[in-house]
Amino acid sequence: MTGEGGAPLAVRDVRWSAGGRLILDGVALDVAPGGTLGLLGPNGSGKSSLLRLLAGVRRAAGGAILLDGDDLAGLPRRRVAQRLALVEQHAETELDLTVLEVVRLGRIPHRRPWSGVGAEDDCAVAEAIARTGLQERLHQRWSTLSGGERQRVQIARALAQEPRELLLDEPTNHLDVHHQLDLLTLVAELPLTSVVALHDLNLAAMFCDRLVVLDAGRVVAAGTPAAVLTPRLIADVYRVRAVVGDDGPGGRPSIRFLPGRLRAPAPHDAAAPSAASTPPTTERTTAP
Numbered sequence: 014m015t016g017e018g019g020a021p022l023a024v025r026d027v028r029w030s031a032g033g034r035l036i037l038d039g040v041a042l043d044v045a046p047g048g049t050l051g052l053l054g055p056n057g058s059g060k061s062s063l064l065r066l067l068a069g070v071r072r073a074a075g076g077a078i079l080l081d082g083d084d085l086a087g088l089p090r091r092r093v094a095q096r097l098a099l100v101e102q103h104a105e106t107e108l109d110l111t112v113l114e115v116v117r118l119g120r121i122p123h124r125r126p127w128s129g130v131g132a133e134d135d136c137a138v139a140e141a142i143a144r145t146g147l148q149e150r151l152h153q154r155w156s157t158l159s160g161g162e163r164q165r166v167q168i169a170r171a172l173a174q175e176p177r178e179l180l181l182d183e184p185t186n187h188l189d190v191h192h193q194l195d196l197l198t199l200v201a202e203l204p205l206t207s208v209v210a211l212h213d214l215n216l217a218a219m220f221c222d223r224l225v226v227l228d229a230g231r232v233v234a235a236g237t238p239a240a241v242l243t244p245r246l247i248a249d250v251y252r253v254r255a256v257v258g259d260d261g262p263g264g265r266p267s268i269r270f271l272p273g274r275l276r277a278p279a280p281h282d283a284a285a286p287s288a289a290s291t292p293p294t295t296e297r298t299t300a301p
């Protein structure tokens with residue numbers, strides 16, 4: 014069974030509060046199988062909170078997250094962990110493990126209590142290490158890794174989990190441009206469904222099939238990169254002027270930001286022109 018819209022992973026009218034504030038407010042989305050869904054939005058818009066709810070690490074206060082049509086809240090943790098893997102922004106390990114030991118942690122949801130490491134576990138770990146190019150680092154200690162290497166190890170751990178859905182919170186943080194492209198190419202080519210929170214709109218345009226934009230805990234846009242990444246949306250959500258071309262790879266949008274910040278509309282100031290109505294932001298260029 015799947016969610017009403019047919020998606021194996023679906024969010025239905027989800028609300029979540031923290032610190033006495035409503036952080037996610039009526040969020041609804043379908044994660045189509047097999048693709049890469051980009052989660053965009055300014056700092057504090059609720060991307061990490063939503064990813065944690067999707068992974069079952071947090072419980073929604075209202076609405077539901079549906080996994081194959083079942084409410085995630087009612088499913089055993091182990092079953093959820095066999096299915097979904099989350100790579101958080103600042104993942105740490107408490108013990109000073111080696112790279113190989115961290116990647117092996119990904120097998121825990123698949124192991125029976127008291128059972129040792131089996132051939133299937135070794136195979137999944139080896140595959141995850143090969144995919145992330147960590148063969149040379151296997152016995153290096155976590156504490157000695159660079160930020161980018163740690164990121165790759167956490168992704169390898171998540172892949173060793175053999176999830177059907179991989180949830181990544183700003184995975185390109187800490188990575189140089191080569192490794193950013195490398196990592197998102199890897200994610201886009203994985204034979205699974207990925208949900209990736211990203212800040213870089215050009216990377217989102219290049220690598221994601223669909224985008225969902227959060228602003229102050231609400232979904233304000235959803236669709237293909239070309240449909241979502243308009244100057245108007247960028248002005249409204251990020252308060253930045255931008256020129257959007259269609260000369261990205263495969264005719265996808267490419268975004269060039271312009272100097273000067275747009276002012277936020279004053280609350281209840283209906284007369285104030287919205288950022289989106291500022292003329293230069295509606296510009297769209299075409300590749301020569």
Ligand SMILES: Nc1ncnc2c1ncn2[C@@H]1O[C@H](COP(=O)(O)OP(=O)(O)OP(=O)(O)O)[C@@H](O)[C@H]1O
Pocket residue numbers: 031032036054055056057058059060061062063
């Ligand atoms: N446990 C918590 N207690 C209080 N406030 C919280 C808690 N968790 C999240 N928040 C608040 O919820 C809002 C959304 O946070 P979240 O980390 O989900 O945003 P984000 O879109 O991932 O931001 P960023 O792009 O900066 O990583 C923020 O204002 C944050 O301070």
